[in-house]
Amino acid sequence: MFDDFFMRALIAGIGIAIVTGPLGCLVIWRRLSYFGDTLSHSALLGVTLAYAFSINISLSVFIISGTVALLLLSLQKRTKLAGDSLLGLLAHSTLAIGLVLIGFLSSIRFDLMGLLFGDILAVTVEDIFIVWFGGLIILGILFYIWKSIFAATVNYDLAAAEGMKPDLSNFIFTLLLAGVIAISIKMIGALLITGLLLIPAATARSLSSNPRQMVILSILVGIISVILGLFSSLELNTASGPSIIVAALVLFILSLISFKRSGALQK
């Protein structure tokens, strides 16, 4: 029916959307979109190192983004810099180090556009395996800590007082975020991953009245965005990563219009 490369892109893209759905909701609820940006910027450094030492890209990105995430958590407790300044500092310095290193690795040809914006049409069977296997592990762990991370998201003090161990689940959640960036960087790209985390979840927000609904809807919206984006990318010959994000944006705008019409949640 479709070409192989297109099917591979579709399968991998849908796998990513299933994982970004629930994590994206948590990112929105916890106001962590800048945090996601910082992790994905630092992912570029991970990609460069993967090329330099010829190791797996997802593994290297997970290690670098995970390290940056843990560094952030500990710096936030120690320095007097505001959270957003700290995020910007780490985001841009890791991005810069990544780009400087690319300069040193002149012997290897880099597709910089591919790194920044993803190349979903170059997905291999191995990539599909990484997305679905990694994605299942991330979802499994998230499911396991959901009660605790959700309680901590609603209110840290309540969660801490009533034995939900919020510090532990915050720590794990941060690593999961690094994990989702690691499995999706090749397809979506360092600059656009946060978009796939945020936009479907934001779309789901205006259509849902409880947290579970919002998680399910944001998965569905993510999947629809991937399908629409890939088809339009094929038809119009546009870059696939950005096409997916544009499709997600269109759905978001539609949700705003229907939200205004129906007056849902006005109670």
Place this chain on the structure above:
Amino acid sequence: MDQNKLLVKLENAGVYRSSKWLVRGISLEINQGQIVTLIGPNGSGKTTTAKMILNILNTDEGLVTGNANKMAYVPQKINIDWTMPLRVIDFMKITSSLNNTQITESLVMTGVDKLLYNQIHSLSGGEFQRVLIARAIAKKPDLLVLDEPVQGVDFNGEIALYNLIKEISVNLNCGILLISHDMHFVMSTTDHVICLNGHICCSGSPSNVVKNPEYIKLFGEHNSETLSYYQHQHDHSHNHDGSISK
């Protein structure tokens, strides 16, 4: 009632943050079936003390020990981000798995059972406060910590809620730590009052505490009279901050 189980014990506990002691040298005990009240001016460390008891804050000095199995907390302030769609029924279940009967029962007790499917964001301050209390008692805790639980609740509701708190301590036989400004309630139902101002100024039964010179220094003579006799003649007026201008 002395053979009742000890739920939590602070020994000389203190919290040090931003190069100063928020509270220091706090020793207290809460037993099963007992209502302990913390009073004190703003910034005197009432909430900090509650957070030490609940293990939200680690102590920098002293010891917190206890054998409360299930603690429940009604915080003074809680902000739920608008980006999260959350109904009352979802909020009730955030730290424990309750069935609908348990949820409805406790919402009935605080008089907000009709709001079960309402969005948290649509509730008024007083309604939200009732939901917070209902959530805390629904899990049948053995130690309940209430930080200014009736703020924003109308006058009649306030009396009803305070009666409910008293009722809960009897029915569940749990220990209650209450932070309250309502001296009438403190006087009529509390077993033990602790007057805080960075350290424990004085403590004891309500009738003893109000006679304590430390207490009078902190709250003024008039307050002490109010508490002792439940009525007083105005021979003075109050400034906005509550101090007395004769």
